[in-house]
Amino acid sequence: MILEQLKIELKIYLRQPLYLLFSILMPVVSFAMFGSIYKNSSYGGIDFFSAYIPGFCVIILFASSVYNVGNQVVADREKGIYRRLGVTPVSLPRIMMVVIMKVFLVAMTAFLLIMLTARFIFEVAAPNMALFVAVFLVAVVYSLLFGFGIGAITQKINTFSAVMMALFMPMIILSDATVPLSVMPRTLQNIAEVNPLYRLNLVLRVAWNPENLSAYHDGFYISVVTLPVFMVLFLLLVASQWNRARN
Template sequence: MNALGKMTFTETKLMLRDPATAVMTLAFPLFLMTIFGIIPGFRQPYDGFGGAAVIDTFIPGVTVLVVLAVLGLSIMPVYLATYRERGVLRRLAASPVSPTLLLVAQIIVNVLLAIAAVVLLIVFARFAFGVKPPGNPAGFVLAFVLSTTTVLSLGLLIGAVVKSSKSATAIGLAVMFPLLFLAGVWTPVELLPGPLSAIGTATPMGAALQAIRDSWSGDFPPALQLGLMAAYTVVFSAIAARTFRWE
């Protein structure tokens, strides 16, 4: 097993030792879908979504994005900050392990957890509420992968520089909620004022939600949103690797 494989295996074991994180990540989307699914109005056709029901188009994308946001901007930065507080990173600094390797391992572990959460969500939504699966599977996979790496790389950037777990929580939430608002999680971006709508679709989470929504409804994600997410992933990851603080 190479160095990355060993690091990923170690991070996976550490994640499993804290089952609350995995359980919350897997159960939270099911809880959200249940809340939305029992609202009768969300199961009725809506002209704003081309005659489709809200729960078949808008809600799945929102649920996926919220899960990624919690995982990437709340859980992951706290993990890294806790490592820093407890001196784990300082001990790693004395070894041949590079910060890039640790960050990549964190991304891999959390991507696997996100995949498990979304697969469980799709199956649950289908059988519990009759929600149609993504209409463009290939487009959805691409949108989901880029959405996940975008949000996680932003979380890694936060976790790379914060001094404490409290700071990680505060900064993560301060970044997460405005981005979710601009993305159109609480109010569809189509209903936001013109400037906010344009800004929202260009943000990391706005691009992610647009790509996921389009692929779920059967269209291929827009090239602009895919390109933005790829660029965000590269930039955030590069900055995180260069600014990573061991202590």
């Protein structure tokens, strides 16, 4: 039954070309283009791919695991889909499980395409691929929690779209995944310190090549500590808003 629901979810997803474009195709095309231009460059003492591949993985996480899942949860709630399903034998946890599985498959598809592009076009691979994949999977779960949390406390799809558009560009720009933070004013660099995408980017860079720890030593350990703290505080906020809405 779950597999049948998953097939339906994937069919619906594939009928929405914008989701497909931003979650899978755009990161891969952008990676291939910028990789061809800057492949011989270095960044902050490390090679281009050690910095850029983790950065693209961060963009994939935000586009699929945060934006898409939050958008679906809010849209389905606004349409009353979950309320109607509440009077059927189909349980809400199972529905959520199917959504999680769909988003997970989308994120892993984009991730696999990035890895294949790196390997067969640029002949680049992570020195410790098993570690990088493991950390990426943890990052997917982290991003899913963030996406579901935003979806749970947002009532209207228009509100969700406005909030996400207001957050999307600043978070991506200040993630060090596109424009290098080193060329930005000190004020923006300080703001980036509290950007979860920037913190995820640093963790993924070290996971890509543990030797990068020497370049990101303090930032890496700060990220390992602050990311869980940020998620706990965020989930407490979500729980508070959820209980307030129910009351």
